[in-house]
Amino acid sequence: MKNTRKRSIIVLLLTLSFLCGLGFYSYKLTINAKNWAFKPINAHLSMHGLTEASKILDRNDVVLAQSIGGQRIYHEDEYIRRAMLHSVGDEKGYISTAIQNLFKPELFGYNFITGINLPTFLKNKQDIKLNLDSNLCKLALQKFGDKKGAASIYNYKTGEIICMLSTPTYDINHPPDIKNEKTENYEGVYLNKVLSGCLTPGSIFKIITAISAIDNLPNWDSKTFECHSKEIIESEKITCMASHGKVNLKDAMKESCNIFFGNLAIELGAEKMQKTANSVGFNKPVEVDGIKTNPSLYDLSNASKASIGWSGIGQHKNLLNPAHTLTILGAIANEGTAIMPKIVKHDAPTQSKTYISCETANKIKEIMRYNVKNKYGDSLFPGLEVCAKTGTAEIGEGKEPHAWMVGFSSTEEDPFAFVVVVENAGLGRKIAAPIASALMNAAAKCS
Numbered sequence: 001m002k003n004t005r006k007r008s009i010i011v012l013l014l015t016l017s018f019l020c021g022l023g024f025y026s027y028k029l030t031i032n033a034k035n036w037a038f039k040p041i042n043a044h045l046s047m048h049g050l051t052e053a054s055k056i057l058d059r060n061d062v063v064l065a066q067s068i069g070g071q072r073i074y075h076e077d078e079y080i081r082r083a084m085l086h087s088v089g090d091e092k093g094y095i096s097t098a099i100q101n102l103f104k105p106e107l108f109g110y111n112f113i114t115g116i117n118l119p120t121f122l123k124n125k126q127d128i129k130l131n132l133d134s135n136l137c138k139l140a141l142q143k144f145g146d147k148k149g150a151a152s153i154y155n156y157k158t159g160e161i162i163c164m165l166s167t168p169t170y171d172i173n174h175p176p177d178i179k180n181e182k183t184e185n186y187e188g189v190y191l192n193k194v195l196s197g198c199l200t201p202g203s204i205f206k207i208i209t210a211i212s213a214i215d216n217l218p219n220w221d222s223k224t225f226e227c228h229s230k231e232i233i234e235s236e237k238i239t240c241m242a243s244h245g246k247v248n249l250k251d252a253m254k255e256s257c258n259i260f261f262g263n264l265a266i267e268l269g270a271e272k273m274q275k276t277a278n279s280v281g282f283n284k285p286v287e288v289d290g291i292k293t294n295p296s297l298y299d300l301s302n303a304s305k306a307s308i309g310w311s312g313i314g315q316h317k318n319l320l321n322p323a324h325t326l327t328i329l330g331a332i333a334n335e336g337t338a339i340m341p342k343i344v345k346h347d348a349p350t351q352s353k354t355y356i357s358c359e360t361a362n363k364i365k366e367i368m369r370y371n372v373k374n375k376y377g378d379s380l381f382p383g384l385e386v387c388a389k390t391g392t393a394e395i396g397e398g399k400e401p402h403a404w405m406v407g408f409s410s411t412e413e414d415p416f417a418f419v420v421v422v423e424n425a426g427l428g429r430k431i432a433a434p435i436a437s438a439l440m441n442a443a444a445k446c447s
């Protein structure tokens with residue numbers, strides 16, 4: 001009797017766990033089926049279908065990729081093909097964040113019940129329209145030449161990414177034999193650096209240090225530090241480009257004074273600096289059409305006083321992701337609210353996050369506007385009332401620094417934020433600023 005009861009309980013438990021497992025699997029199947037179907041392991045689905053896939057178009061209905069007579073045809077202009085490679089995608093799925101990889105179910109007309117085994121006329125294939133302007137992406141590539149890096153512009157009111165470039169790139173009609181060519185020419189070629197790149201920010205990070213000061217120090221606008229072009233902190237030397245003398249935050253930002261911002265970060269301390277960085281989205285990914293970006297890094301755990309100083313001027317272990325940078329700029333332009341970026345045109349509601357208060361946003365905006373008016377010059381961005389900051393990020397190993405420029409137009413008609421980073425290229429103001437200028441002026445003409 002005892003044995004029978006024991007067996008019944010075991011059978012009952014087994015049945016229950018079987019039903020739970022079945023339920024769990026069915027749930028996962030419903031949610032993930034279309035993604036599972038197009039995993040590279042299902043080569044017959046993931047590879048063959050491009051020759052039957054639907055079109056990919058830019059925001060002006062320029063056809064970037066289409067299938068005609070069993071062939072996948074890309075845009076006729078080589079510059080556009082190369083500039084759009086990381087957005088449209090390669091044919092083998094190496095660029096994992098590209099449309100031809102992520103939107104296969106829509107491009108092939110996948111159906112949950114029948115898979116892709118429906119007659120062509122019954123398939124629900126969808127053309128994918130992007131927010132990107134392919135001519136603007138082409139201009140970015142022309143300005144980059146053979147330099148490596150990333151550039152992007154987004155509308156901070158709608159989230160639409162209108163320009164996105166990652167280099168190095170190649171022509172999809174003539175894919176290089178990467179294994180046998182000079183590897184350094186194609187290092188990182190399958191990575192869309194706007195979404196998946198993370199680079200040392202250098203002085204761009206002074207924007208975050210300034211936000212932390214505005215939020216935490218009541219006397220932030222009258223506070224001064226003395227710059228004599230170098231300072232020893234805990235036996236480590238922090239150097240500046242010049243001897244700026246006694247400077248306040250506004251002028252220290254204009255002159256990009258390392259001594260001021262290094263000392264400011266030390267005075268704020270690790271806890272407050274970390275809290276500000278986390279609140280503006282560091283250490284977690286930003287979602288762009290469901291793609292999780294490589295998170296920007298700011299980590300002061302166990303940092304020495306000198307390391308906190310270095311972190312305040314964008315060195316230490318700091319890393320910045322370009323798509324995340326757009327959201328920080330968007331938040332400053334947008335009274336504290338960051339609109340999440342979108343590559344694909346769709347009707348889903350726009351996602352947003354509050355990074356900083358409206359008051360703080362307006363103060364940092366004013367400081368960044370002062371930079372352009374009094375340092376870089378409004379002639380770089382005629383009529384756009386741009387707020388910006390350049391950066392020259394030291395990366396050591398005897399390599400040239402990364403050149404950055406980030407900012408946004410503050411006019412109602414052109415609500416665009418931009419990020420330009422050119423790797424191992426030199427001074428931000430000399431290398432990145434002319435590219436940012438060309439792209440923003442072209443974006444304003446297109447809008």
Ligand SMILES: [Zn+2]
Binds near residue numbers: 244
């Ligand atoms: Zn200085």
